[in-house]
Amino acid sequence: MAVTLRALLAVCLGLSVLPPTRAQTPAPASAIDAALAEDIVIGSRVLAEFGVLDGFGHVSARSPTNPNHFLMSRSLAPALVTADDIMEFDLDGNAVDARGRSVFLERFIHSEIYRARPEVMSVVHTHSPGVIPFGVSKVPLQAMFHNAAFLAAGAPVWDIRKEFGETNMLVSDPARGKSLAQMLSDKWVVLMRGHGDVTVGPTVKMAVFRAYYTDVDAKLQSQAIALGGDVNYLTPGEGAKADAINFAVIDRIWNLWKMRVAPGLAK
Numbered sequence: 001m002a003v004t005l006r007a008l009l010a011v012c013l014g015l016s017v018l019p020p021t022r023a024q025t026p027a028p029a030s031a032i033d034a035a036l037a038e039d040i041v042i043g044s045r046v047l048a049e050f051g052v053l054d055g056f057g058h059v060s061a062r063s064p065t066n067p068n069h070f071l072m073s074r075s076l077a078p079a080l081v082t083a084d085d086i087m088e089f090d091l092d093g094n095a096v097d098a099r100g101r102s103v104f105l106e107r108f109i110h111s112e113i114y115r116a117r118p119e120v121m122s123v124v125h126t127h128s129p130g131v132i133p134f135g136v137s138k139v140p141l142q143a144m145f146h147n148a149a150f151l152a153a154g155a156p157v158w159d160i161r162k163e164f165g166e167t168n169m170l171v172s173d174p175a176r177g178k179s180l181a182q183m184l185s186d187k188w189v190v191l192m193r194g195h196g197d198v199t200v201g202p203t204v205k206m207a208v209f210r211a212y213y214t215d216v217d218a219k220l221q222s223q224a225i226a227l228g229g230d231v232n233y234l235t236p237g238e239g240a241k242a243d244a245i246n247f248a249v250i251d252r253i254w255n256l257w258k259m260r261v262a263p264g265l266a267k
């Protein structure tokens with residue numbers, strides 16, 4: 001009965017479920033790094049501002065003090081996220097200090113990638129409109145230009161149906177998250193058939209940058225293909241060199257984006 005009630009509430013709350021009700025030791029609010037929480041807020045709002053996220057999708061960061069924990073918003077539309085909405089989770093997807101807040105059903109995307117990729121410090125999941133065609137066709141997403149250089153390393157497609165049959169398409173448990181993380185492998189991006197994509201990075205800024213430029217690149221690639229003839233993509237070598245530059249100058253575009261979505265915080 002409890003499971004049925006929880007499922008019913010999950011439907012009512014959209015892409016969210018109530019957290020486990022087991023007794024937990026509350027963590028002090030100050031345990032969440034303020035600067036990191038701000039990056040998650042800015043990243044969420046930027047991706048919403050540019051149409052990469054709509055009412056769904058999420059940005060997370062690995063905890064700087066506990067590598068087995070990560071931070072992400074309570075279940076909320078990305079454009080509405082504030083620092084007070086940021087929660088801490090363990091790698092099983094349990095909220096450390098739920099306090100009755102609802103959580104994202106697809107938090108297992110984040111938990112299982114943090115478990116599989118120790119060097120990844122941020123994960124972004126989007127339903128990016130531009131990439132959907134590349135998740136359902138046989139045309140691989142490739143790097144069109146230097147800002148999307150990270151795509152030159154490859155962008156595999158994860159098909160949930162191959163391992164889990166006909167589902168609701170959501171990564172709503174650890175097994176699905178683990179399967180997705182395995183397809184991501186050592187890449188920066190993985191597409192999800194009929195769903196969206198996931199980008200990862202060494203910082204929130206880079207993961208958000210990659211989410212944004214994955215969408216831009218996909219739209220440009222569709223245009224280039226429509227022109228006809230062969231398309232001359234970046235090579236893996238060009239991609240690696242250009243991505244190093246993107247990493248070095250990330251603050252330039254980040255501060256521009258911050259000014260757009262939070263003028264009071266821009267430097």
Ligand SMILES: [Zn+2]
Pocket residue numbers: 056057106125126127170195196
């Ligand atoms: Zn999703």
